[in-house]
Amino acid sequence: MSQAESGRALRVLLFIHSLHGGGAERVAADLSAHWAQMGREVMVVTQASADGDVYALHPDVRREVLHTAGEGGGLRGIWSNVQRVRALRRVIKAFRPDIVLGMMTTASVLSVLASAGLGCRVIATEHTHPPSQTLSGLWLRLRRLTYPRAARVVALTRGTADWIEQHVPGSRLAVIPNAVHWPLPRAEPLLAPVSGDGRKRLLAVGRLHADKGFDLLIQAFATLAPSHPDWDLVILGEGDERAALEAQVDQAGLASRVSMPGRAGNVGDWYQSADLYVLTSRFEGLSNTLLESMASGLAAVSFDCDTGPREIVREGIDGVLVRPNGDVPALSKALADVMGNDAARQRMAQAATDVRDRFSAARVLQQWQELFDGVRATGR
Numbered sequence: 449m450s451q452a453e454s455g456r457a458l459r460v461l462l463f464i465h466s467l468h469g470g471g472a473e474r475v476a477a478d479l480s481a482h483w484a485q486m487g488r489e490v491m492v493v494t495q496a497s498a499d500g501d502v503y504a505l506h507p508d509v510r511r512e513v514l515h516t517a518g519e520g521g522g523l524r525g526i527w528s529n530v531q532r533v534r535a536l537r538r539v540i541k542a543f544r545p546d547i548v549l550g551m552m553t554t555a556s557v558l559s560v561l562a563s564a565g566l567g568c569r570v571i572a573t574e575h576t577h578p579p580s581q582t583l584s585g586l587w588l589r590l591r592r593l594t595y596p597r598a599a600r601v602v603a604l605t606r607g608t609a610d611w612i613e614q615h616v617p618g619s620r621l622a623v624i625p626n627a628v629h630w631p632l633p634r635a636e637p638l639l640a641p642v643s644g645d646g647r648k649r650l651l652a653v654g655r656l657h658a659d660k661g662f663d664l665l666i667q668a669f670a671t672l673a674p675s676h677p678d679w680d681l682v683i684l685g686e687g688d689e690r691a692a693l694e695a696q697v698d699q700a701g702l703a704s705r706v707s708m709p710g711r712a713g714n715v716g717d718w719y720q721s722a723d724l725y726v727l728t729s730r731f732e733g734l735s736n737t738l739l740e741s742m743a744s745g746l747a748a749v750s751f752d753c754d755t756g757p758r759e760i761v762r763e764g765i766d767g768v769l770v771r772p773n774g775d776v777p778a779l780s781k782a783l784a785d786v787m788g789n790d791a792a793r794q795r796m797a798q799a800a801t802d803v804r805d806r807f808s809a810a811r812v813l814q815q816w817q818e819l820f821d822g823v824r825a826t827g828r
């Protein structure tokens with residue numbers, strides 16, 4: 449059923465833990481803005497407060513905060529989740545959405561439970577590859593119970609959809625990737641990259657978290673630095689692993705060759721000032737930074753994770769996939785090959801910008817529109 453046929457604007461509620469940073473959080477902000485601009489009534493509901501939000505919402509998007517954030521295990525954790533379901537259910541009853549979109553696993557599970565019997569369609573989403581998650585047995589059981597009750601379960605990649613099909617039988621699956629930002633937005637904090645000094649720069653962007661594999665990247669760069677004296681490494685981002693990574697850089701004697709400036713809201717400037725992008729994640733969903741870097745005209749060297757990069761990088765055309773995932777010597781060799789061949793790197797960089805079309809907002813939003821139309825027409 450189309451928006452016009454329904455007689456009123458489509459109402460969409462997005463539920464996510466917070467907007468405090470991260471790929472899924474940015475997707476929530478982006479989708480809600482697009483849908484609001486289309487004339488839909490959109491609400492974003494978070495558990496955590498708006499204090500510390502990294503992503504601003506479109507002015508026409510309504511915001512509700514449940515104030516239910518917090519950790520807890522055992523009986524206390526179960527009671528906390530009962531309270532979350534009750535709080536979300538009250539908001540759903542008041543807003544009366546046509547579609548409730550759960551962003552990531554726990555939000556998706558809670559969305560299904562809170563929407564039971566209210567007549568709205570729930571779409572669950574998985575933004576990371578499930579084997580990389582550290583979910584408790586309770587959440588694993590709840591996912592198996594609730595996902596088959598969702599109208600659709602959206603995965604970012606075919607690999608994740610295949611995993612869900614095998615491990616969460618009965619799920620009605622769809623694959624919709626993230627759209628690439630182009631042109632890239634600018635926001636605070638603004639950090640100016642160093643440029644014009646004749647140095648070449650290998651760039652990595654992401655949270656300073658163990659999953660991102662920056663420790664492996666530093667190991668690889670330590671072997672490359674002597675033979676590539678004109679290259680420096682920049683790791684852009686912030687997180688709990690900063691102290692450990694800085695200690696690793698110091699121990700390798702690379703303090704003058706490796707920089708970690710922090711999180712930048714003008715990441716596009718950093719892509720423009722770099723010469724090659726590298727992704728060393730141990731696990732990935734569909735990497736926003738990989739899409740952004742390639743849209744900015746950078747060739748990419750990436751670990752071939754179980755899912756994600758292989759659906760973005762075209763081997764030898766716009767980048768290189770490193771196998772096996774996590775292998776530092778293989779990463780070093782791939783980086784050395786691309787860093788040492790200006791012509792091949794520039795050829796791949798030119799081809800990389802194809803992601804602007806392959807993962808364009810127009811293409812992705814059309815997929816969401818088709819999903820919404822199908823869900824509302826069939827009820828499933």
